[in-house]
Amino acid sequence: MIGIRNITQITIGGVSPFNIADHVALPPFTLNNIRDLYAQYTHETHQPFSDEAIQKVFEETQGQPWLVNRLGSILTLQVKPKTTDEIKLSDIEKAIQIVINEKNVHFDYLFEKAILYQKTVESILSREVKYLPYDNAQSWLIQYGVIRKSDQHAVIANPIYQKILSSLLSTKMFNSQKFKKKIFISYCHDDRQWLDRLTFYLNQIKHQNIDIWFDDSIQTGTNWSVAIADAIQTSHMTICLISPHFLNSEFIRETEIPAIQARQDEGMIVFPILVESCLWYLIDWLKKMQVYPKDNNFLSEFDEKEQKKQFIEMVTEISQLLSSE
Structure with missing residues (x-):
């Protein structure tokens, strides 16, 4: 969660009331919360904040904890450092411009x-x-x-x-931001052999800032259904290993596929791979998409040499699709 699930790199050295530990869960601050927080600084340094300045901080941040604290740091360490002069509305405007233009996590x-x-x-x-x-x-x-x-x-x-x-x-920078691209793999455990074959080739493109997620990534004690839902929501591509086991899985059908479809509507790439003979062409969602191998053959029908060729071709296309995002 932006600024609520993860609060990072808030303050610049030293002891400050604008210091919040990393990974703290906080609800939005109220106007009174902000007033009290800034009053701590005033008590220690005798530098006051005008009522208009505090009101402006609340209006511009809506109480977002990281922003409230970051503005506090900028105001007292950059805009009006080492002084007891009152922090006014014009100072808030300067601090907002600084925070908007800075690079931070x-x-x-x-x-x-x-x-x-x-x-x-x-x-x-x-x-x-x-x-x-x-x-x-x-x-x-x-x-x-x-x-x-x-x-x-x-x-x-x-x-x-x-x-x-x-x-x-x-500035049309949405697609040019260079963030790690995550691939979620949806598969049935009965098809583990195909997952292992696929990841052998996918691991070779990890150096392209690509992360690969499947249920082995779930830590002991974690709610696995929640972990899978979160993984789907934060992925740029889903690879589906299509087989009779996949189509017969109630969890995949009732839980994973609706979540994948919802993310697909937002632009996530879905890359279906036909691993074993099944009735995929009767599934409306699947038959509307390009499936792989592109000739609609199943990987299980190829000999070992041809399978290797197909995996290399598919992973090459996966790399190209993610690179063009």
Whole structure:
């Protein structure tokens, strides 16, 4: 979650009330919370904040904890350092421009989540969008802290995020941001041999800033269904290993595929691989897509030499698809 699930690199050295430990879960600050936080600094240094300045911080951040603390640091360490002069409304404007133009991990997270749900973010930035509690993209963007509900509309979480994301969109930088690309692999455990064959070749393109996720990545004690749902939501591509076992799996059919389809609507690439003979062509969702191998043959029908050739061709195409994202 942007600034709520992960709060990182908040303060610049020394003891400061604007220091929050890494990986702290916090709800948005209220106006009174911000007033109290800044009062701690005033008590220690005798440098006051005007009421208008505090109100402006609240309006621009909507209480987003990282932003509130980062602005506090910028105000006291860059805009008006080592003085007891009052921090005024004009100082807040300067601090906002500094934070908007700086490079930091927090905004990297923001960009990463916005790219995953680019279509929804673009819609919210460009027009009024009705808040839909059961909309998959909106639900995840709210959890990540990118958007919030305002009256009956879905809006960007705060004006600072609005400025940053609007700038990103206007300069057409969404697709050019160089973030790690994640591949989620959907498969049935009965097809483990095919998973192992595929990952042997996928591992060879990891140096292209590609991450590969399947259920072996789930740590002991983790709720595996939640982990899988989160992996799908944060992936740029899903590879489906299509077989009779895959099509017969209730969990894949009822849980994974709806989540994959929802992400596909937001631009995630789906790459179906036919591994064993099955009735895939009767599945509306699958028959509308390009399947691999491209001649619609099943990998199990090829000899060993041809299988290797097909894996190399498919992984090459996977690399090219992710590179063009």
